[in-house]
Amino acid sequence: MTRAEVSTLLRGDTRANRVVPPTGYTAHLTLFVAGAMAFLVVFALALALASGRIADRWASELAGAATLRINAPAEQLAAQTEAALTVLGQTPGVASARALSAEEQVALLSPWFGPDLPLDTLPIPQLIEITEGEPGMDVMGLRLRLGAEVPGAVLDDHTRWREPLVEAAMSLRRLGWISILLIGGATAAMITLAANASLAANAQIIEVLRLVGARDGFIAGAFVRRFTYRAFFGALVGTLLGMTGVLLLPEASDAGGFLTGVGFQGADWLLPIVIPILGAAVAFFATWAAARRKLKELS
Template sequence: MSEKTSHRPEPIIPPKAAPLRTLVMAMAVMCYLAVLAAGGLVLINRSVEAWTGDLAREITVQVREVAGRNMEEDLAKAAAILKATPGILKVTVLDEKAAIELLEPWIGGIDGLEDLPVPRLIAVEIDPDHPLDFAALDTQLRNEVPGVSLDTHKRWQAELTRMARVLTTLAYAILVLIGICAVAIVIFATRAALEANREVVEVLHLVGARDSFIARQVWGRFLKTGLTAGIIGLILGILTFFLAAGAAPESFSAISREFLSLASAKLVQNYLVLLAVPLVATLICLITSRVTLMRILKSLR
């Protein structure tokens, strides 16, 4: 009684080939860095958007002490002008203690600071849907209350926007560099894998195998390698963001938690940005290995 045994042909490049293992580790690191860069880009833009939005909804009126005038009366007059202005939702006069507390982070705790003529502040919440004529309001306040000044926070908004543009450009540059490095790594790994199995490829050529056939046999290995490395990098990147959300400053941490929270309305958009990393990594492995394989196989004829 004869017993039939089926023998499955061995792949051209073994799954545990050293070049493929090295490629997985290197690409996983590249994907991890790409996830950090992409996620950081989203967080930075979201943070700047939130901060500039807060600044756009508030203005500050500063009342300096003027000789011969009563500070409390000047504050009351300025507050009355602000409350009578259309488009202003809320006017809050900060007491002297609050004004001193705002100065302490800049000048430290100095004894006797309460004896100095510290300017008093009025926090004003405005309606973004009904923009104010800040120039007219500033003129009216200066005419009615000597020593008053209006701060619209436009300078801070411009600085934050400029910082966001610089960081965004830097993040895109990092992603481009990561992509270039990934392409170089795949080319090196492809050459190393084929060189290690050169004899097998030459035998296939001798029996009439076409380059496209050999490339298809090798192509699948790089598909799995790119996808595996991308998933590893994605998981490590998301874990890093979860850890950073608890260690970041309060304002940035809240945005980080929103970025990762299942309750976030923009959850799909946030995670699509991160999910793009393993997809791009897979495409880089596929396209780069395909082009490299065809060129090398032509040179081996």
């Protein structure tokens, strides 16, 4: 189908719209389906975008950091910490290394043990925060050297738990996009069914139009315009409702975790604008294909 044909079908002869009766259950069905599907697409889109953002954030935030834990008897803790900092200071790819203060360690543990933790009476390991520089450190080499010089040191480069989290976020993003495709396919199928039902219900009208010399394009155009506009308005309402729903979701916060981050941010809010247009496009092609097929059958 050429662009000129699409334009002709969409603009067409507005008088021709009158030849198809304006009411019927297919009208309500198309509006409802387009609206409901657009509503679902908004949420699938929000989920896909939020998952992508989270995957990117987790990957970038955790990729450049590592933690060194010193498990040693209290009397050796300071010496081993000092030795570890020396090793880290000599290691290429380590931008900075800093031993956490007692207050910082209490802050880390307080969510589990409460704020009144008697740190000095517990055998708590010393944590060293490592920030990687470019081009990154040789983790295996560093582990070997620490093993030899700081026997109580355990290096955690976060890979072990970062990768599954990032993979989970990426999977959610894929699921979001697959959902959008499935919703689009289901919309096309349902609009095709509605268009077929409408064409069958109006078989006599088609016969009259044929009798008076109407071309297939004229007849198909009357149905295509009807379904395209219905799908557009249905999808527009569904999209607006969906965006309102997303707007009412709780804002992202550390306390809320992942669930509070689902939504649109910044320019993402512009993306749902394309949903009614895509809905109309899906309806246009589904109805056009159904009309051409039906008109051939009726000849």
